[in-house]
Amino acid sequence: MLFTYKAIDEHNTSREGTVEASNVDAAIVTVQKRGYTVISIDAVDEKPSILNFEINWFQSVSNKEVVILSRQISTLFQAQVSALRVFRLLGSEADNPQMRTVLNTISDDLQAGSSISRALAAHPDIFSPFYVNMVRSGEETGSLEKSFEYLADYLDRSYQITSKARNAMIYPAFVMGTFVIVMGVMLTLVIPRITQILLDSGQELPIYTRIVIAISSGLTDYIGLIFLGGSLGGFFLWRFLRTDVGARAYDEFKITIPYIGDLNRKLYLTRICDNLSTMVGSGISMVQSLEVTADVVDNRVYKEILDFTLLEVKGGRSFADTISEYPEIPGVLSQMAKVGEETGNLPEILTTLATFYRREVDNAVDTLIGLIEPIMIVLLGLGVGVLLASVLMPIYNLTAAI
Numbered sequence: 001m002l003f004t005y006k007a008i009d010e011h012n013t014s015r016e017g018t019v020e021a022s023n024v025d026a027a028i029v030t031v032q033k034r035g036y037t038v039i040s041i042d043a044v045d046e047k048p049s050i051l052n053f054e055i056n057w058f059q060s061v062s063n064k065e066v067v068i069l070s071r072q073i074s075t076l077f078q079a080q081v082s083a084l085r086v087f088r089l090l091g092s093e094a095d096n097p098q099m100r101t102v103l104n105t106i107s108d109d110l111q112a113g114s115s116i117s118r119a120l121a122a123h124p125d126i127f128s129p130f131y132v133n134m135v136r137s138g139e140e141t142g143s144l145e146k147s148f149e150y151l152a153d154y155l156d157r158s159y160q161i162t163s164k165a166r167n168a169m170i171y172p173a174f175v176m177g178t179f180v181i182v183m184g185v186m187l188t189l190v191i192p193r194i195t196q197i198l199l200d201s202g203q204e205l206p207i208y209t210r211i212v213i214a215i216s217s218g219l220t221d222y223i224g225l226i227f228l229g230g231s232l233g234g235f236f237l238w239r240f241l242r243t244d245v246g247a248r249a250y251d252e253f254k255i256t257i258p259y260i261g262d263l264n265r266k267l268y269l270t271r272i273c274d275n276l277s278t279m280v281g282s283g284i285s286m287v288q289s290l291e292v293t294a295d296v297v298d299n300r301v302y303k304e305i306l307d308f309t310l311l312e313v314k315g316g317r318s319f320a321d322t323i324s325e326y327p328e329i330p331g332v333l334s335q336m337a338k339v340g341e342e343t344g345n346l347p348e349i350l351t352t353l354a355t356f357y358r359r360e361v362d363n364a365v366d367t368l369i370g371l372i373e374p375i376m377i378v379l380l381g382l383g384v385g386v387l388l389a390s391v392l393m394p395i396y397n398l399t400a401a402i
Contacts, residue, residue, distance in 0.1 A: 003027040003043055007036035018044070019105070030105075030122060034112040061099050061126050063159045069099070070152035077145035084110045102126060115139060130275060130296045137282045147282065154278050158271065161361055165267055168365045168372075175376040179383060186387055188223065191216040194391045205394055212390040248300040255301060255328065263364045268302050269333065270357040277350030286313055301328060319346075 003024065007015045019030050024041060031038050069090065076086045084107060091103030102123050109119035117136035120127040131151060138147025195213050198205060205213070219226065240246035255261045255268070272293055279289035290313060294306035305326050312322040320338035323329045333353055340349030 003041050005031050005036075005041040006039045007031055008039065009036050030109065034108050061096060061102070063155060065096060065099060066126065066131075067152050067155045067159065070148045070155065074145045074148035074152060077148065083116055083144075099126075116144070128296050129292050130279070133279065133284060133288065133292050134282060137279070137284050141283055150278055150282065154274060157274065157358065161267065161270060161358055164365050165263065165361060168368050171369070172372045172376055175380060179376075179380045182380075183383060183387065184219075186384070187212075187216045187219050191387075191391060192220055194395070198391070198394050201394075206390070208386075209390045209394055212387060251300040255299070259368070263361065263368070264299075265328065266357045266360045266364065268297060268299050269330070270354055270361060271297055272302065272306070273333070273350045273354035273357060277347050277354055280350070281347035286319060290319075305329065 003019050005015075005017060005019060005027070009015055015036050019027050024043065027041055028038050031041065072090055073086055076089070077083075081089075087103050087107040087110060091100055091107055094100040094103055105122070106116075106119040109122065110116065115136075117132050117139055120135055121132045134147050134151050135144070138144040191212060195216065198209070198213075241250050253261075255265045257264075275293040275296065276286075276289050279292065280286060284292075287310060290306055290310040294303050294310065297303055297306060305323065305328060309319060309322045313319055318338070318341055320334050320341055323337065324331070324334035336349050336353060337346065340346035
């Protein structure tokens with residue numbers, strides 16, 4: 001949210017401006033960090049519009065921009081440039097208006113005495129809890145440049161593997177959409193015109209032709225009801241998926257659906273192992289690492305597993321023994337984690353596991369792409385072919401009889 005404020009500085013000079021924050025309390029804290037005494041603060045009444053939505057969508061900060069930003073920060077820190085100057089410089093050079101605003105706000109917070117991690121935490125839409133905790137670890141250990149380098153590498157890996165899995169679904173979705181459109185046009189526009197010719201001929205139609213004609217008649221006669229029912233069904237499904245029960249059911253469906261579920265499971269396991277190895281390897285405790293990873297895993301089933309594991313680890317139980325109880329966690333992961341705990345090499349073991357599951361995802365995606373393309377083309381050809389044959393064969397028989 002955007003807030004406007006009126007304040008006075010330490011010299012009793014009036015100050016006015018705007019600040020972005022999640023709520024009014026966070027906005028007040030941000031203004032106070034700049035060394036100002038707040039007189040009044042009000043939320044800006046932003047009326048939503050399609051134009052604003054399009055502008056905000058195109059100006060949003062992408063994962064790729066955060067990766068580049070992290071590498072730039074790491075390079076500048078290695079060059080012994082001060083934190084304030086780093087963010088001032090990057091803010092002035094940013095092409096994305098939203099990124100420029102965020103970096104300038106962070107610079108103001110740093111100038112007011114805030115730490116880098118606290119300044120980043122004020123922008124959760126861009127910097128995740130994982131990102132903030134990694135930066136906080138770098139502040140505590142005096143290795144900020146390494147923390148930002150780790151973050152850039154991690155975000156780059158995460159972006160590449162997620163993009164590859166997502167892009168693998170685009171082609172099948174496009175082919176399926178084309179198939180539905182072609183079949184819909186034929187059943188509602190082409191078949192009804194041919195149907196009248198067949199009925200006027202008086203010949204007995206094959207069963208498959210009668211089925212196609214019945215489907216076509218149903219679509220054309222009840223298209224309004226079908227559209228209304230589909231719209232209502234889609235709306236209630238959307239409302240259900242926004243509930244906790246619905247969201248969890250959808251997350252469980254994503255990891256249990258044949259083949260695609262296996263791909264999603266490996267994707268989440270990659271994220272879990274990568275997060276934990278990066279954080280634990282940076283000196284962050286297992287308890288805090290589990291807490292942050294549970295928040296960013298983006299699947300409620302695995303979040304519940306990590307939340308329970310967190311409670312067990314707090315109680316003194318080992319990480320490996322706890323995760324071994326869940327069928328969603330492969331046995332090889334829990335066994336290798338146990339070896340890592342016993343030898344004191346858990347971060348290295350988790351890194352190896354993350355690399356392993358990343359390769360598994362890559363192989364699964366490549367296999368999926370290789371199989372789906374010919375399968376979808378064959379199905380599309382068969383569907384259109386059967387539809388055409390069901391109406392053209394009676395016409396052929398009619399002309400042959402004449």
